[in-house]
Amino acid sequence: MPARSESGFSSSPGLTLRRRINASPAKVYAAWTQPSQMMRWMHPHDHVCLHAEADVREGGRFRVVMRGPDGEQHDVSGTYLEGVPDARLVFTWAWSSTPERESRVTVMLREDGHATELTLKHERFFDEAARDAHEGGWAGALDLLVAQFR
Numbered sequence: 001m002p003a004r005s006e007s008g009f010s011s012s013p014g015l016t017l018r019r020r021i022n023a024s025p026a027k028v029y030a031a032w033t034q035p036s037q038m039m040r041w042m043h044p045h046d047h048v049c050l051h052a053e054a055d056v057r058e059g060g061r062f063r064v065v066m067r068g069p070d071g072e073q074h075d076v077s078g079t080y081l082e083g084v085p086d087a088r089l090v091f092t093w094a095w096s097s098t099p100e101r102e103s104r105v106t107v108m109l110r111e112d113g114h115a116t117e118l119t120l121k122h123e124r125f126f127d128e129a130a131r132d133a134h135e136g137g138w139a140g141a142l143d144l145l146v147a148q149f150r
Contacts, residue, residue: 057083
């Protein structure tokens, strides 16, 4: 029998990343929710963002299309489950190539002096390989996000 978490879901690989960003929670939240800002950072270091859209409300959708160094396009989308301005976003995450592998992302923002402590939790990965690939992608993207506010 699979292990159960406190939330009642089967255990599956997940990751947690943290960054301190030199901006207010409101500015960081805007970077996550305004497509023009998402395009600047929501991709790994070696990719470019071609398109971003966001309808930030419960049941609203987001979509990001990026291109890798090999020219291949990657299309990810999901549904917003929760949005608390300047504090928290929760959304599903699924690549167009594997829509059945839906995972869940939680972004928490906490004011820390004149900066924001960001915690990203990405849970319910299909397997460890998917988690590991996302960990590198998110690390690069979050580094680009931090750089937006230097």
